[in-house]
Amino acid sequence: MKPPLFSYADPESLQETLELLAVRGDTAKVLAGGQSLMPLLNFRLARPEMIVDINRVQELHTLAFSDSAGIRVGATVRQRELERSSALCTANPLLAEALPLIGHFQIRNRGTVCGSLAHADPASELPAVALAVDAEMTVVSRGGRRIVPADDFFVSYLTTSLAADELLADVSFPPWKTQDGWAIEELARRAGDFALAGIVVRLSAERGTCAAARIVAFGLGGRPQRMTATEQAMLGSTAGEAIAEIEQAVRSEVESEGDIHASAEYRSEVAGALAGRAVTRAWERAIATGANA
Numbered sequence: 420m421k422p423p424l425f426s427y428a429d430p431e432s433l434q435e436t437l438e439l440l441a442v443r444g445d446t447a448k449v450l451a452g453g454q455s456l457m458p459l460l461n462f463r464l465a466r467p468e469m470i471v472d473i474n475r476v477q478e479l480h481t482l483a484f485s486d487s488a489g490i491r492v493g494a495t496v497r498q499r500e501l502e503r504s505s506a507l508c509t510a511n512p513l514l515a516e517a518l519p520l521i522g523h524f525q526i527r528n529r530g531t532v533c534g535s536l537a538h539a540d541p542a543s544e545l546p547a548v549a550l551a552v553d554a555e556m557t558v559v560s561r562g563g564r565r566i567v568p569a570d571d572f573f574v575s576y577l578t579t580s581l582a583a584d585e586l587l588a589d590v591s592f593p594p595w596k597t598q599d600g601w602a603i604e605e606l607a608r609r610a611g612d613f614a615l616a617g618i619v620v621r622l623s624a625e626r627g628t629c630a631a632a633r634i635v636a637f638g639l640g641g642r643p644q645r646m647t648a649t650e651q652a653m654l655g656s657t658a659g660e661a662i663a664e665i666e667q668a669v670r671s672e673v674e675s676e677g678d679i680h681a682s683a684e685y686r687s688e689v690a691g692a693l694a695g696r697a698v699t700r701a702w703e704r705a706i707a708t709g710a711n712a
Contacts, residue, residue: 421461422460422461422463423460423463423466425467425468425469425470426468426469426470427469427470427472428469428470428471428472429471429472429474430471430472430473430476431475431476431477432476433476433478433479433559433588436471436473436476436586437559437560437561437584437586438561439469439471440471440560440561440583440584440585440586441560441561441584443468443469443471444582444583444584444585445583446467446468446469447467447468447469447470447471447583448465448469448470448471449471449473449537449586450470450471450472450474451473451474451494451495451531451533451534452497452498452529452530452531452534453529454522454526454529454530454534455530455534455535455538455540456470473494473495473586474495476494476495478493479493479494479495479588479589480493480495480496481493482496482501484504484506484510485594486594487594488591488593488594489510489511489591489592489593489594489595490507490510490511490514490591490592491589491590491591491592492532492533492589492590492591492592493533493588494533494534494586494587494588494589495531496531496532496533497527497528497529497530497531497532498518498521498526498530498532498535499524499527499528501514501518501532502515502518502519502527509595510592510594510595511552511592511595512595512601513548513551513552513595513601513602513603513619513621514548514552514592516601516602516603517544517545517547517548517603517619518544520544520603520605521535521543521544521545522611523610523611526611532545533587533589536549536556536572536579536590537579537581537587538577539572539573539574539576539577539578539579539642540577540613541576541638541639541640541641541642541643542613542614542615542617543613543637544603544605544614544637546569546573546637546642547603547617547635547636547637547643548603548635549569549572549590549592550569550570550573550619550635550643550645551619551621551633551634551635552592552593552595552621553568553569553570554568554569554590554592554593555568555569555590555591555593556568556569556572556587556589556590556591557587557588557589557590558580558581558587558588559585559586559588560582560584560585560586561584562584564588567580570645573642573643574642575641576641576642578641596623597708598623598624598705598708599621599623599631599705600620600622600623600624600700600701600704600705600706600707600708601620601622601701601704602619602620602696602697602698602699602700602701602704603617603618603619603697604617604618604693604694604696604697604700605617605618605637605638605693606689608680613638614637614638615638615680615681615685615686615689616636616637616638616639616675616681616686616689616690616693617637617638617693618634618635618636618637618690618693618694618696618697619634619635619637619697620632620633620634620635620694620697620698620700620701621633621701622653622658622698622701622702622705623705624702624705624706627657627706628655628656628657628658629653629655629656629657629702630654631654632649632654632658633650634646634649634650634669634694634697634698636669636673636690636694638686639673639674639686639687639690640674640675640676641676644673644674646668646669646672646673647672648668648672649665649668649669649672649694652664652665652668653665658698658702659699659702659703659706662695662698662699663695665694665695665698666691666692666694666695667691669690669691669694670687670688670690670691673686673687673690673691675687675690
């Protein structure tokens with residue numbers, strides 16, 4: 420299929436980009452990697468009057484690693500560029516484990532980190548990781564900038580808190596706590612497909628018990644979901660020995676929706692099993708980190 424007619428702008432500065440969005444925001448779409456936008460155009464599910472291509476805006480191509488500030492990823496940084504960074508495994512091993520699960524490497528060669536977050540597909544990995552590590556989004560417009568926590572950024576299916584005249588300029592992943600264990604597990608029909616269900620886990624152990632936990636489910640409903648009740652129940656327990664209880668807690672807490680690919684009941688069942696696997700791996704890593712500290 421062919422996309423509908425649209426006008427095209429390729430600004431060279433962030434200010435020029437924001438001016439365009441201020442004037443045409445309601446009828447414009449931002450193009451970074453295009454891995455989500457181009458199919459929407461070709462199927463005519465999106466019909467913008469203007470495409471604003473931000474790839475020539477050098478201010479948005481920032482990839483910075485800092486022991487004190489974590490990782491800052493600009494709007495035009497490709498997923499593959501971050502994935503292949505030699506500093507990533509140390510700076511954020513959970514993010515390093517999640518990136519290769521996104522589509523195929525050809526997709527990641529063009530797709531951007533911020534583009535995936537702004538697209539907000541509930542079955543994609545990066546929104547769930549962002550929620551698990553308390554990432555922060557830098558949102559800019561002609562009127563200024565604001566910092567949006569991941570928990571406030573994702574609203575529902577393909578919907579974020581971005582206003583029509585706003586741009587996700589970068590995302591910041593906070594410094595990694597070296598004592599944390601991590602894991603991501605997902606089930607997809609084929610390698611590279613969106614997940615039917617997925618779980619992200621980050622936790623830490625002190626004196627053999629769980630001191631902190633973050634469990635995020637994705638691919639189940641309209642947005643990534645924190646399993647706050649399960650997290651609270653894990654505190655003070657020997658998480659590695661309570662897998663059956665954790666699995667059942669996730670199944671009870673998660674809000675799943677059915678579609679042509681899987682029923683809500685199936686997704687909930689799978690989410691519990693994936694949570695067991697992810698917690699087991701994360702716990703082993705947390706214990707190993709503590710033993711080597």
